[in-house]
Amino acid sequence: MQILEVNLKKHEVKVREAEKDEYHFIGGKGIGFSIFSKYLSSDILIFALGPLTGLKMSGMAKCAAVFKSPQTGLVAESSCGGFFGVELRRAGFTAVLIKGISNKPVILKIDNESAELLDARNLWGKDTFETEDEIKADFGKRYKVACIGQAGENLVKFACIEHAKGREFGRCGGGAVMGSMKLKAVAVKGDKDVESEITDYERYSELKEEFEEKIVKGLRGLTETGTPRMLPIVNEAGVLPTGYWRDGEFEAVEEIMDDLNKIHKRKRACYACRVACGKISKFNGNEVDGPEYETIFSFGSLCNIKDLNVIAEANLLCDRFGMDTISAGNVVAYYLNSTGRLGDGEIVPELLKKIAYRKGEGDRLAEGLKEFSSIHIKGLEIPGYDPRGLYGTAIGYAVCYRGGCHIKHVMHRPNLDGEVDRFRPDGQAELLVEVEDFYGFTDSMVICRFVTLPKGVLRQKEVAELYNVVTGSNFTKKDVMKKGREVINLSRKINELLGLSRKDDKLPEFFFREPLGKGNSEGRVVNKKDFEKMLEEYYRLRGWHEV
Ligand code: SF4
Structure with missing residues (x-):
């Protein structure tokens, strides 16, 4: 190596x-x-x-x-x-x-x-x-x-x-x-x-044929619609952050899905990937890779912006200036909300330019929400799943080593498909530890999350088999989880050296205090006692002590 x-x-x-x-x-x-x-x-x-x-x-x-x-x-x-x-x-x-x-x-x-x-x-x-x-x-x-x-x-x-x-x-x-x-x-x-x-090329070829077939079949929806396929699902559950975290349902989702169909021009794939989940869209004479679900949430529902052209343009500008769309969209939504201009898409391109060049108010906004708002986790802006209607996501966000992040645990998935009750604390910490450990391993293999989703195609057994035929190792499912856990523990050890302690594993008070507005999770907050129970259980299962 x-x-x-x-x-x-x-x-x-x-x-x-x-x-x-x-x-x-x-x-x-x-x-x-x-x-x-x-x-x-x-x-x-x-x-x-x-x-x-x-x-x-x-x-x-x-x-x-x-x-x-x-x-x-x-x-x-x-x-x-x-x-x-x-x-x-x-x-x-x-x-x-x-x-x-x-x-x-x-x-x-x-x-x-x-x-x-x-x-x-x-x-x-x-x-x-x-x-x-x-x-x-x-x-x-x-x-x-x-x-x-x-x-x-x-x-x-x-x-x-x-x-x-x-x-x-x-x-x-x-x-x-x-x-x-x-x-x-x-x-x-x-x-x-x-x-x-590859150590055992023959066996690898057999596995590849078997797994590819399952991947292509299992991820057909992603191939057809890309990540925006989650929009109606999340909206229906009432957990699509809307109007700067006020509501959980965005009235323009159907319209946006229709418009996406019109602007999607062709698929885009990473190297050798038959899923090809990327979509190249054409708008106002420009081409953009996307917009993905998270960009439609951050510049669309969170900002109350219904016009897909505005969202696509914000996407393109973020790509060109080099800015993360989840964080940039959160910052723009904060600005629109605090100036009473939610829904006003016209100022978004200029605002993004000011942020990228740190001009005028853009200089302050370029510091990220941590500097002027409480709605972030450990300093990282929050993705498009409202924790008030997704208890697994609530605890997943709070303990994630990198802050407000959904992709290191994807707990919205088992919450939305009913594997664990999304409004109750029971079973969330246990499942979270399991998925985090698994992803500790797959992120070390650097396998795309989409082919390793919960109930997905490549799980512990398949990942171990691939690892073994490629490297000549003899890993079992148990070894996969053990190694993944070591990686998660290492991230914790590093973060403790950088000053993190249990008191940082928290959610913004806003989610405990302010009930979620319009949608099928209306009136929900994260109950503090329930949250503490999940956190306690998570620490117990991890064997981590208070620092
Ligand atoms: S590797 Fe992952 S992100 Fe890339 S096209 Fe395939 S499924 Fe999509």
Whole structure:
């Protein structure tokens, strides 16, 4: 397992073997956390891959980025699909560790196992699309690029790292980390045949055939409609955050779904993925990758904006400036609400520009909600599932190592499909621990969440089988969960070193106090006693003590 180590301060690069305490954690999030734990610093960025990354199979194209979040001050891991991770793996690396601050803007160029730092002053100030185009024109189209736009350069706290014009390391502010390190982009090209490294290729081929069939069948809805398919489901349950967290039902959902059908032009897939959940949309003469469910929630229902063109434009601007749409939409919704302009889409493009350039009121908003509102969790803006009608999500949000996040536990799923009663505390903590442990492992393998959803296609048994045939290991379902738990415990240990304690595992008081408005969860709050019960149970099951 090779790690590329890059020192931006000294402008040095070197290749080293992964150490035992690093590869013990498999790859991806696990190896990223393990490396990060040796530094705990703001000028560390790790891109990490898993043993399955780059296989010609659905869901195996993701790459993890690990860093200290400027939003939460805690360890963060964010993943991105597309082609970047696959290319890094082809170049021969399990991880790239970038440390220090450069004295001028640079690009990290990786061509197989050789790497160099190049002057990027000519790209500073350009958006992510221009940056990627110019790098490809210069280095060649084969290069895959992860870069920042103006938001990252200007240290907007929720700046993301953009790839392939619409794929992101989205959450937790990785773009601001790159900006602070003066790293404009990473461009990579690799020629290795990843599948030639598989230990038991014959058995892998059999498994692949079997699993692909199930994946394609099981995720047909995602292929057809993409993530917006969740909109009517969440709306019907009355937990679609609307009008800056006032209601749980948005009257324009049907209209938006109809409009989506009209603007969706073609599917988009990550490397070798037959699910192809991405959608390229055309609006007002522009093309955008999306909008995804979370973007429609954050710039649509949360802002009370019904016009899909406004949502699509906000999506495109966030992609170009390099900003996470969940956080940016929350910040815009806060602004519209506090100025009495909810529903006013006209000012959104200009507001996003002001945030990206930190101009006028945009400078304050670029700091994120933590600076001026209580509706965030550990400093991270909250995604599109209202915890007042989803108790599993409530406890999942509160304890998540990276703050207000749904994807590290997806507890809205078992809550919405009735596996556990969404209005009761019973069984939530137990299920949460189970899914977190499983995802501790799959995020270290860096497998796409969609193919590992609860009741989904690749579960413990299938993931263990794939791991074994690829690496020659002998993992059981139990080993998968044990390793995943080790990764979750490592994230906790790191966060405690960074100052986190049990008192930080909480929800905004707002959700205990203010009843949810219009919709099928009307009148609901998170009952504080129920919440404490879930938290107590979670800590007991984790074996964590109060700190
Ligand atoms: S399911 Fe979607 S996000 Fe996941 S790898 Fe496939 S195309 Fe990418």
